[in-house]
Amino acid sequence: MSMSPNDEIIDNGVIALETQPPIEWGELKPIPDALKAVQPFNFNLLPDSLRMWIQDISERMQCPPDYPAIGAMVTLSAVIGRSVGIKPKAYDDWLVVGNLWGFAVGRPSAMKTPALSEALKPLKRLEVEARNRHNEQLDEYKIDAEMLKLTAEQITKDAKSAIKKGENAKAREMLAMSADEDTPAPTRKRYIVYDATIEKLGELLNENPNGLLLFRDEISGWLKTLDREDRANDKEFWIESFGGLGSYTYDRIGRGTIDIQAITTSVLGGIQPAKLQPYIINNMAGGSYDDGFIQRLQLAVYPEQNGRWKYIDRYPNKDAKDEAFNVYDAIANKIEFPEPEDEEIPYIRFSEDAQSLFIEWLTELEIELREGSLHPVMESHLTKYRSLIPSLALIIHIAELAAEQKNTIEPVSKKSLIKAIQWGEYLRTHAERIYGIGLNSERTAARLILTKIEQGKLSSGFTARDIKQSGWSGLTDNDTVKDALQLLEDFNYIVGIKTTGANRQTFKYSINPEFIKKT
Incomplete structure (x- = not known):
């Protein structure tokens, strides 16, 4: 016997037919978009010498250019590291190190990892060259050590x-x-780490005081590590490392006390929206991630997916690739950075015309932050722009000097600052979209439920328990699923029918036949 959506199961499995009156379905209403629109990426934001390289990666992989673009900016920041900082004010001692964290947010099919891996290649090449030099130095050291011994x-x-x-x-x-x-x-020069405890990372940082880049193709694994009780202090370490200015001391049984003189780490990786969502919600609810950690994801992008695809098979643009590597190589090995003056990190300032523009931009930002019109999470996020914009301006400026083979540092130009401010405007739209994952979580979940219906994974008579037990990404939180089902009822996609079992009441959801026809 088949069961209609309005049938009810009563005790002992007996089916009571048509115990509910026929459902009078209302007109289907469109679910409000859970995600805000974002600015498309403009290649003019990049240092001129990297533009063709990033464009080539995006075209060959047919991925949003946002992904390799943030990869390039983060890897540039890792090469510059503590070699030079910027003092954004003309006279003040406020010092900023151009250290960046970048997250590529997108579905598993969005080509996040391949795009970021391409942007990582200049650093990998520098690592290979550094390893070869280290091997040569080791050979010389072995001879010298034997001579010393004798x-x-x-x-x-x-x-x-x-x-x-x-x-x-x-x-x-x-x-x-x-x-x-x-x-x-x-000691061997390093640029990248992939999976290291903070104890081992501390040792590597002491050997590489200019800083290191943590790369994880799926950054959620790193976040889960930070959630572990036995790694409770790790998040504090990473938060401290973001600024790039401090030092760190930890005490461990077996390792004793280790002092890290310079703690600077960039972070780059990809993450799925559903895996990022719990951390966004936790941040908004005042949980353990309401500590400024999420706001440090300043180069987090969640671009639109084109939806179109065509077969492309061609050689990479070698000239563009070589031009990009030459920039990284010049920063790592050729540019003469200034010597520090009574402090640990050398610095430069803005040029005169850039300084005037920075004052104008910072004044507008500070007024907006004090108006009280921003959502608290966006207000907290934008406070980090005080250092983000000078950091981006510094990075772009150093890259342009390297491309022009100018090995002597000059003040940061107005052109570089204009690009940095445009980066800020672009990144702000992505931040608003990403925080929307938490602000409008029920809309996101409602759309996911409709997708499961379209795929035939849910049919009339399903329950909230069916959804949660399936373990679908983005549909595991009880409150979120409950709110999403209520939203779908309000917009006439489903109707919940109460059924009474031996020990509890359950809602079984019937699906609007009009929606089924459309799918």
């Missing part, structure tokens, strides 16, 4: 002979000279 043995022998002759002062002088000749092993 010299020390001879000095020890000579010192013993001097002691026998009663020349203790001479023996002591010999042994002191031997101790002074100890040579430390060469």
